[in-house]
Amino acid sequence: MKQFIAFLLLFSVLAGHAQKGRKIFGKDPLINLENFDKQRVYWGYFLGFNSYDYKFDYKKNSPDIYVDRTTGFNVGLVGDLRLMDYINLRFEPGLYYTQRNLTYTTLTKSIDRDREVPATYIHFPFLLKFSSQRTGNIRPYLVGGISFSKNLGSNETSNSDNTEQKFRVKEWTKNYEIGFGIDLYLEYFKFSPSIRGVFGLEDELIRDADPNSPWTGNVNSMKTRAILINFTFH
Numbered sequence: 001m002k003q004f005i006a007f008l009l010l011f012s013v014l015a016g017h018a019q020k021g022r023k024i025f026g027k028d029p030l031i032n033l034e035n036f037d038k039q040r041v042y043w044g045y046f047l048g049f050n051s052y053d054y055k056f057d058y059k060k061n062s063p064d065i066y067v068d069r070t071t072g073f074n075v076g077l078v079g080d081l082r083l084m085d086y087i088n089l090r091f092e093p094g095l096y097y098t099q100r101n102l103t104y105t106t107l108t109k110s111i112d113r114d115r116e117v118p119a120t121y122i123h124f125p126f127l128l129k130f131s132s133q134r135t136g137n138i139r140p141y142l143v144g145g146i147s148f149s150k151n152l153g154s155n156e157t158s159n160s161d162n163t164e165q166k167f168r169v170k171e172w173t174k175n176y177e178i179g180f181g182i183d184l185y186l187e188y189f190k191f192s193p194s195i196r197g198v199f200g201l202e203d204e205l206i207r208d209a210d211p212n213s214p215w216t217g218n219v220n221s222m223k224t225r226a227i228l229i230n231f232t233f234h
Contacts, residue, residue, distance in 0.1 A: 046076055046077075049073065052226040053067050058220055067102055068100070076123070087129070117169070118153050121152075129142075143180065173204055175224060181194025191233060204223060
């Protein structure tokens with residue numbers, strides 16, 4: 001809800017500013033940046049929010065590991081290569097800050113039950129953007145592709161494990177992504193709000209030394225799930 005409200009507020013401010021003295025939406029709008037999409041290559045940057053989760057698959061039926069998601073922050077660059085009129089190749093390297101808090105409901109002591117899993121991802125998505133025909137100053141699009149993430153807080157090389165309150169995950173992960181957005185052609189720049197889902201392809205959990213560990217022993221796989229909301233400026 002916080003991300004959605006922020007999205008509406010930012011969109012309202014930008015659209016209101018752009019409409020001042022110019023008619024850009026509605027019937028017979030004044031066309032902005034008419035030749036913008038004819039560029040072979042163009043650049044931009046994005047700011048946004050994220051909500052990261054884990055999807056657990058268990059070896060045996062047991063109470064779920066509860067994941068408390070928090071709202072994180074995204075910032076990065078955008079490179080866009082036009083392949084043809086309605087298809088673009090995009091590279092969006094960015095820095096993503098987030099945290100997931102895990103609760104093991106079968107354990108009683110808080111020192112054993114709770115695990116904070118902060119993460120700082122360097123995120124490398126390679127995406128195909130499929131745009132519709134432009135209508136006035138609006139152009140919806142779909143986007144999808146693969147991404148690679150490097151987690152700077154993974155603790156992968158640590159010799160400690162959960163017996164010493166150290167939750168470990170792999171440093172590199174692979175994902176696929178899919179989402180949608182809208183290109184809004186304003187007077188001086190193109191503004192593109194979008195929402196995207198991220199789905200991990202590989203198990204990220206590093207097991208404890210004890211194969212019967214209450215933290216990792218019953219986990220068959222643990223994969224990232226995330227929602228990204230980005231506001232891109234070109």
